[in-house]
Amino acid sequence: MKTFLFTLILFVSTAAFARLNVAVSYPYIGAITKAVGADKVDVTVLAKGNWDPHFVVARPSLISKLRRSDALIINGAQLEIGWIPPLIKRANNRNILPGTKGFLDLSASIEMIQKPSSVSRAGGDVHPDGNPHFHLAPQNILILARSVTAFLSTLDPLNRDSFEQNLQDFELLWTKEMLKWAATMASAKNRKVIEYHQNFDYFLQAYDIKGIATIEPLPGIPPSSRHTMELIDTIKTQKPCCIIHDVYHSTKTATYLHDKTGIKVVIMPHDIGALDSIESLSQLFDYLTSKFP
Ligand SMILES: [Zn+2]
Missing domain, CATH: 3.40.50.1980 (Nitrogenase molybdenum iron protein domain)
Incomplete structure (x- = not known):
């Protein structure tokens, strides 16, 4: 009985302190996820910030990173269409499959601009769902941070309060920054x-x-x-x-x-x-x- 209890305590405490391993496609998503997840989350960024985000090479090192992940957050709106689907296929990791609770497509929470009226690529080759570069509006960063917070809270409900607190701190800081940028850009x-x-x-x-x-x-x-x-x-x-x-x-x-x-x-x-x-x-x-x- 003693051994059983000890094992149970060990199991519960390990579960409580196990950090989520979250893979993200681009550095900006990594920064939002770190801001909200802080010490409860390990973040792996797949693409480098000086690469063309539309054309990332699905190299083997990225497959092994995805294989070890508990979750995956992407920009979406087909920005990663050429490289994330092949990586997911080859990583063979059920945790990160689209449609499961370990997969988050950020574009779902954003009002997209330049949406083509017809379903063709006539409006260009790489923006068939509208303009996917929505993270460059500072107010969208707040929407994305809320979306990441909800996502992490579902994956790790024990740390929900911590994620919510980190989000509040981030929102306070970001709102101040936005005022500064608006003044500069006036x-x-x-x-x-x-x-x-x-x-x-x-x-x-x-x-x-x-x-x-x-x-x-x-x-x-x-x-x-x-x-x-x-x-x-x-x-x-x-x-x-x-x-x-x-x-x-x-x-x-x-x-x-x-x-x-x-x-x-x-x-x-x-x-x-x-x-x-x-x-x-x-x-x-x-x-x-x-x-x-
Ligand atoms: Zn583009």
Whole structure:
């Protein structure tokens, strides 16, 4: 009886202190999950922040990371369509299967913009469900943090109070940061910009900035000379302030447009780690707001 009780206590205490091993697709999800999960959760980030989020290589090291996970959180809206489904298939881990309680698709909690009216890829190759880069609106980070909190609480109900408390602390901090960023961005209102890809549309929308064109003719379609010539006209007539460029596409066309029109080209990070100096979510938005031309 004594041995049984001892074993039972040991089992219960181990269960109480076992940390959830949560895999996430992108660094920004890792940061939200760490903020809410804190010391109760181990987070494994699959993709690096300076990679093109649409085209991650499903390498074997990522399969073994997924094999060990208790849960998986993805961005969704088909951003990971080329790499997460093959990884899940090869990881052969029942804990993280879509539709189970160990799988969270963040896009389900977000009001998406640029949703195509027809179910085809005619609006571009990589955004068939609408624009999936919703984490770049700071107010969406709060929605995502609540979604992650509910998810972790379902997986680990014993630590629900801790997750809820961490969420409250995060919300307080983030709301203060949002006021600071809004103040910094007030003078940029109604400015016009060109992007390489529609990476920053949620960010632009958050601060009433107009994205008037992209260097890609359609999402995921590389620049063509005809479209580039049209852009030169757009720049001359509409006078956008700048080209906002991601870190992972070639700046060849942007440089060409700069040479032809004098337009400023600004490299902007889309995630933590996109630039070496960006190590947190706050630093990401500090950078985006302070470097915005
Ligand atoms: Zn995209």
